[in-house]
Amino acid sequence: MRLPVIVGLDTLGGDAGRAGDLASRLCSRVSGFKIGLPNLLSCGGIGEAVREACPDSLIVADLKLADIGNTMRLAASRVVGWSDAVIAHAFPGVEGGLDELKAYLDSEGRKLLLVAAMSNPGASRIADKVLEEVVGVIGEVDPWGVVAPATRPSIIRLIRGRFPGKPILSPGVGAQGAEPGSAVNAGASYEIIGRLIVDSEEPLRVVEGLAPAYKAVMPGGSRF
Amino acid sequence: MRLPVIVGLDTLGGDAGRAGDLASRLCSRVSGFKIGLPNLLSCGGIGEAVREACPDSLIVADLKLADIGNTMRLAASRVVGWSDAVIAHAFPGVEGGLDELKAYLDSEGRKLLLVAAMSNPGASRIADKVLEEVVGVIGEVDPWGVVAPATRPSIIRLIRGRFPGKPILSPGVGAQGAEPGSAVNAGASYEIIGRLIVDSEEPLRVVEGLAPAYKAVMPGGSRF
Numbered sequence: 001m002r003l004p005v006i007v008g009l010d011t012l013g014g015d016a017g018r019a020g021d022l023a024s025r026l027c028s029r030v031s032g033f034k035i036g037l038p039n040l041l042s043c044g045g046i047g048e049a050v051r052e053a054c055p056d057s058l059i060v061a062d063l064k065l066a067d068i069g070n071t072m073r074l075a076a077s078r079v080v081g082w083s084d085a086v087i088a089h090a091f092p093g094v095e096g097g098l099d100e101l102k103a104y105l106d107s108e109g110r111k112l113l114l115v116a117a118m119s120n121p122g123a124s125r126i127a128d129k130v131l132e133e134v135v136g137v138i139g140e141v142d143p144w145g146v147v148a149p150a151t152r153p154s155i156i157r158l159i160r161g162r163f164p165g166k167p168i169l170s171p172g173v174g175a176q177g178a179e180p181g182s183a184v185n186a187g188a189s190y191e192i193i194g195r196l197i198v199d200s201e202e203p204l205r206v207v208e209g210l211a212p213a214y215k216a217v218m219p220g221g222s223r224f
Numbered sequence: 225m226r227l228p229v230i231v232g233l234d235t236l237g238g239d240a241g242r243a244g245d246l247a248s249r250l251c252s253r254v255s256g257f258k259i260g261l262p263n264l265l266s267c268g269g270i271g272e273a274v275r276e277a278c279p280d281s282l283i284v285a286d287l288k289l290a291d292i293g294n295t296m297r298l299a300a301s302r303v304v305g306w307s308d309a310v311i312a313h314a315f316p317g318v319e320g321g322l323d324e325l326k327a328y329l330d331s332e333g334r335k336l337l338l339v340a341a342m343s344n345p346g347a348s349r350i351a352d353k354v355l356e357e358v359v360g361v362i363g364e365v366d367p368w369g370v371v372a373p374a375t376r377p378s379i380i381r382l383i384r385g386r387f388p389g390k391p392i393l394s395p396g397v398g399a400q401g402a403e404p405g406s407a408v409n410a411g412a413s414y415e416i417i418g419r420l421i422v423d424s425e426e427p428l429r430v431v432e433g434l435a436p437a438y439k440a441v442m443p444g445g446s447r448f
Contacts, residue, residue, distance in 0.1 A: 038298035043267035066290045068344040074262035093346025120292040122317025126357045133350045
């Protein structure tokens with residue numbers, strides 16, 4: 001059984017060989033992989049390597065796009081060759097922004113994920129004031145799924161309540177402080193775990209060690 | 225004399241040869257170049273090519289970063305080899321976000337630019353509600369400069385009033401509708417012009433044709 005874990009490959013320094021090797025050892029045990037902007041800017045072919053290692057895993061290009069529609073569409077076009085889903089922020093809004101990105105990803109058969117809130121402490125200063133507007137943008141754009149931080153379970157509960165059928169991906173588990181299982185317990189579909197797994201000497205053993213945390217909060221199995 | 229124009233190279237499809245050629249023809253007439261995420265994700269070495277063509281121009285890596293500090297720092301580390309400045313959003317806030325990015329760029333002798341507002345119509349839905357908070361983050365982080373849209377001169381005036389000494393870069397001139405000269409007239413230091421120049425058959429002639437627009441609004445020469 002695959003755990004509701006998406007492995008964040010953000011600290012690999014763009015090393016495609018190491019990423020492909022790590023992914024191939026983990027893909028039967030986790031739900032997918034998230035490849036961040038630092039790795040993609042390293043230009044080492046890491047996305048293609050992970051796709052080759054794990055043909056049927058969910059692979060997310062974590063571009064955190066936040067620009068005008070034309071630029072977001074062009075940026076997404078660089079990753080649709082190997083990714084299933086692209087992460088963008090909600091704050092560019094719909095018109096001349098996410099409308100164009102959503103239409104493009106739909107035309108390519110790829111998924112859009114919108115960020116509801118970020119996981120670092122400073123982000124709440126601005127994001128908390130516009131959470132209702134962000135939820136409104138998510139409702140209007142109707143992305144495949146939502147990104148909400150494990151460090152703030154109240155936001156996961158809010159998003160789960162507003163969008164009962166949408167996958168929720170939660171970063172912030174492990175190095176950023178949230179306990180494995182805590183985001184799923186609050187209503188998330190997947191927890192994104194990076195450094196805890198990737199920086200370990202024995203990543204497979206770390207993943208296997210996570211199973212009880214999910215079993216405890218998902219007695220009936222995965223929500224999706 | 226160099227015009228207060230920064231050429232946005234967003235539509236070149238990652239073609240480093242074309243970018244280097246275009247830049248070498250323009251760098252004595254414009255103030256700099258902005259290289260966007262789509263081009264950088266194309267992995268064609270476009271940043272290095274523009275730097276080689278124009279060693280003393282201001283070269284801006286337009287990553288529009290909006291993530292936790294650790295990820296923004298790693299992403300910025302991929303472009304400091306050829307760029308003078310990196311664009312990030314104010315939305316991530318200070319703690320665990322822009323504080324880490326600013327410290328990293330300072331340590332590398334590179335400039336930080338923070339986005340005050342975006343230029344697409346839909347962006348005002350969220351951004352207008354938090355403009356005061358965004359200005360507060362800019363004041364606290366103290367970046368080298370600010371990005372404010374030419375399509376919204378009232379925001380340029382606000383930022384110029386709050387931060388009299390900071391360079392302001394304004395996108396939105398040309399294809400997005402603002403007239404050349406209008407953002408400088410409102411208080412911007414540079415106008416970012418992309419498609420109008422880059423998609424032209426005769427980019428140098430387009431740039432030369434812009435000179436009167438700036439002469440009219442800058443009788444005393446550039447502000448910076």
